[in-house]
Amino acid sequence: MTPLPLEYAAEVRAALDAGRPVVALESTIITHGMPYPANLETAREVEAAIRAEGAVPATIAVMAGRLHIGLEDAELESLAQAKDVAKLSRADMAFCLATGGTGSTTVAATMIGARAAGIAVFATGGIGGVHKGAEETFDVSADLQELAQSPVTVVAAGAKAILDLPKTLEVLETLGVPVITYGAAEFPAFWSRASGLASPLRADTAAQIARGHAMRASLGLPGGQLVANPIPEGDEIAADVLAPVIAEATAEAEAQGIKGKKVTPFLLARITEATEGRSLKSNIALVLNNARLGARIAQELSQMHS
Ligand code: PSU
Ligand code: MN
Numbered sequence: 001m002t003p004l005p006l007e008y009a010a011e012v013r014a015a016l017d018a019g020r021p022v023v024a025l026e027s028t029i030i031t032h033g034m035p036y037p038a039n040l041e042t043a044r045e046v047e048a049a050i051r052a053e054g055a056v057p058a059t060i061a062v063m064a065g066r067l068h069i070g071l072e073d074a075e076l077e078s079l080a081q082a083k084d085v086a087k088l089s090r091a092d093m094a095f096c097l098a099t100g101g102t103g104s105t106t107v108a109a110t111m112i113g114a115r116a117a118g119i120a121v122f123a124t125g126g127i128g129g130v131h132k133g134a135e136e137t138f139d140v141s142a143d144l145q146e147l148a149q150s151p152v153t154v155v156a157a158g159a160k161a162i163l164d165l166p167k168t169l170e171v172l173e174t175l176g177v178p179v180i181t182y183g184a185a186e187f188p189a190f191w192s193r194a195s196g197l198a199s200p201l202r203a204d205t206a207a208q209i210a211r212g213h214a215m216r217a218s219l220g221l222p223g224g225q226l227v228a229n230p231i232p233e234g235d236e237i238a239a240d241v242l243a244p245v246i247a248e249a250t251a252e253a254e255a256q257g258i259k260g261k262k263v264t265p266f267l268l269a270r271i272t273e274a275t276e277g278r279s280l281k282s283n284i285a286l287v288l289n290n291a292r293l294g295a296r297i298a299q300e301l302s303q304m305h306s
Contacts, residue, residue, distance in 0.1 A: 002098075004067065004097075004116060005065060005066045005067060005097060006066070006067050006069060006116065006117065007063075007066040007067065007068045007069065008069045008070060008117070009058065009068070009069065009070025009071065009072060011056055011070060012056055012058045012069055012070035012117075013070075015055075015056040016117065016118055016119070019302055019305060019306060020055075020056065020302060021054065021055035021056065021121075021295065021298035021299045021301065021302040022055060022056045022057075022058050022119050022121075022298060023050050023055050023056070023057055023058065023119070023121050023122065023123050023291065023294040023295050023298050024058050024059075024060055024069075024110055024111075024113070024114035024117075024119045024121065024122035024123075024152070025043075025046060025047070025050075025057055025058065025059040025060065025110070025122070025123060025124070025291075026059075026060065026104075026105050026106060026107055026109075026110040026122070026124050027059055027060060027061035027071075027079060027104035027105050027110070028087050028088075028104040028105060028106045028107075028109075028110075029042075029043075029124060029125055029287070030042075030043050030059075030076070030079055030080050030104060031079060031080075031082065031085045031087065031104040032085075032087050032104065032264070032265040032268070033125065033265070033268055033283075034268075034272075034280060034283065034284075035269070035272060035280075036080055036081055037080070038280055038284065039080045040076065040077060040080035040081075042284050042287060042288075043059065043076050043080065044073075044076070045284070045288060046123070046287055046288060046291045047059070049288050049291045049292050049295070050123075050291050050292075050294070050295045052292075053291075053292055053295030053296060053299070054295065054299060055294075055295035055298045055299060056070075057070070057291075058070040058114075058117070058119060059071045059076065060105050060109075060110045060113040060114065060117075061075075061079055061102075061103070061104055061105055062088060062093065062096050062097055062101065062102060062103045062104075062105065062109075063075065063079075063102050064100060064101075064102055065096075065097055065098075065099070065100035065101060065102075066097075067097060067113055067116065069113060069116075069117040069119070079104065082102075085102060085103060085104050086101060086102065086103035086104070087103065087104055087106060087261050087265070088103035088104065088105050088106060088109040089106045089108045089109050089142045089143075089261070090108045090109065090112060090142045090145070090146055091142065093105070093109045093112060106128065106141075106142075106143065107122075107124060107127050107128060107141075107143040107146065107154060107156075108128075108141070108142045108143045108145070108146035110122055110124075111146045111147070111150040111152045111154065111224065112146070112150060114150070114152045115150045115151060115152060119152070120151070120152060120153060120213060120298065120301055121152070121153050121155070121213075121294050121297050121298040121301065122152050122153070122154050122155070122294065123154075123155040123156075123287075123290045123291045123293070123294030123295075124154065124155070124156050124287070124290065125156060125157060125190070125283055125286060125287045125290065126156050126157060126158065126159050126160045126190045127141070127143045127144075127147075127154065127156045127159055127226065128141025128142070128143040128144070128159075128163075128264060129141055129143070129144060129159045129163040129164070129165070129167075129168030129171070130144075130163060130164045130167040130168045130170075130171055131162070131163055131164065131263065132162070132163065132164045132250060133164075133250075133254075134164060134167060137259075139260075139263060140171065141264075144168070144171050144172060144175060144177070145175065147172065147175065147177040147223055147224050147225075147226055148175035148176055148177050148222070148223040149222055149223055150222075150223065150224055151213075151216065151217060151222065151223060151224050152224040153209060153210075153212075153213045153224050153225045153227060153297060154224060154225070154226055154227065155227045155229055155290045155291075155293050155294040155297065156226065156227070156228060156229070156290060157188055157190050157228065157229055157230065157231050157286040157287075157289070157290060158187055158188035158189050158190050158195065158228045158230070159189070159190060160189070160190040160191070160246075160267075160268075161189055161190065161191075161239060161242060161243070161246050162246055162249070162250065162264070162267045162268075162271070165187070165189060165195055165197055166197060169187065169197060169200070172200075172226065173200065175223070176221070176223065177223060177224070177225070177226055178200070178201055178212065178216075178225045178226065179199060179200045179201060179226045179228060180199070180200075180201040180202065180203045180209060180212065180225055180226070180227050180228065181199035181201070181202050181203075181227075181228040181229075181230070182202075182203055182204075182209070182227055182228065182229045182230070182293060183202075183203075183204055183230070184199065184202065184230050185198060185199060185202055186198060186199060186230075187199040187200075187228055188228050188229070188230035188231060189239060190231070190286070191231060191236065191237040191239075191242060191279060191282050191283075191286075192231065192236050192237060192238060192239045192242075193230040193231060193233065193236055194239065195239075199228060203227070206293065206296035206297045206299070206300050207300045209225065209227055209297050209300070210297050210300035210301045210304060211300075211304070212225055213225055213297075213301060214301070214304060227293070227297070229286075229289060229290050229293050231282060231285065231286040231289065232285060232286070232289055235281070235282045235285035235286065236282065237275075237278060237279060237282050242271070242275070242279070245271055245274045245275060245279075246267075246271065248270075248274070249266075249267045249270035249271055249274065250267065252270060253266050253267060253270075
């Protein structure tokens with residue numbers, strides 16, 4: 001079998017060998033989710049927040065045909081400034097590695113990388129899901145399938161209202177993915193704590209989430225867990241403030257014929273522009289909040305194994 005070209009950051013390798021907690025981070029949020037330099041500043045702050053909780057961050061990306069598990073600061077910086085980087089998901093990650101390419105990893109691709117490296121917990125902002133109008137376009141993110149296949153607990157602030165949230169929850173249920181909201185009964189909608197949708201499951205401690213992860217393995221179930229961590233109250237933007245912005249961005253995408261993997265980055269950039277950075281500020285706050293929870297879950301898992 002072709003050996004997997006894994007490239008560990010020294011700090012990550014040492015933590016994994018010692019059974020210390022590690023939290024994976026995606027790189028598409030850096031290349032396609034936020035503008036420069038906020039993307040770089042956020043990536044650094046997220047790594048610092050994980051370290052402050054006693055865990056080690058491992059940002060995952062494909063660089064020159066190698067699957068990096070943990071990036072050095074200079075690598076983070078070059079990725080944050082790079083233009084036209086490929087956005088990798090399950091379908092194209094292996095081909096990118098095989099052909100010596102470079103690409104950032106989406107939630108799906110980051111889960112694949114985390115699994116390969118033996119990392120159980122991954123923190124991000126929002127996952128991909130079922131897009132509005134999916135009954136016409138069939139646009140359903142591969143992130144959902146990946147949650148059903150790779151045993152990684154993913155901490156996100158729910159999903160953005162650019163998606164059809166009820167359909168996203170339905171697909172997750174069909175795929176057998178546990179959706180666990182942390183500290184609340186309602187599934188959060190990224191920028192806002194409220195979605196009007198009841199969360200399928202609820203956890204009030206990081207330990208419960210860690211035990212859920214381990215129990216799936218004991219049952220022999222593939223796949224991970226989606227942990228929905230509501231944005232802190234002070235950082236929220238009300239859904240009715242964003243609804244017209246999202247509607248306009250979605251209409252623009254349709255008018256311009258934006259398709260496939262370009263859809264999500266197009267909508268994210270339009271919304272950041274239209275809110276003059278307000279949505280970006282909330283986005284940064286919730287990612288940090290998720291990083292801290294991810295670190296606590298990783299901590300609990302590593303204690304269960306010791
Ligand atoms: N949602 C966000 N921010 C993001 C993304 C989604 O709020 O940065 C990124 C993630 O990397 C996610 C990807 O995995 O977009 C989903 O893309 P698609 O819809 O093409 O599967
Ligand atoms: Mn898509």
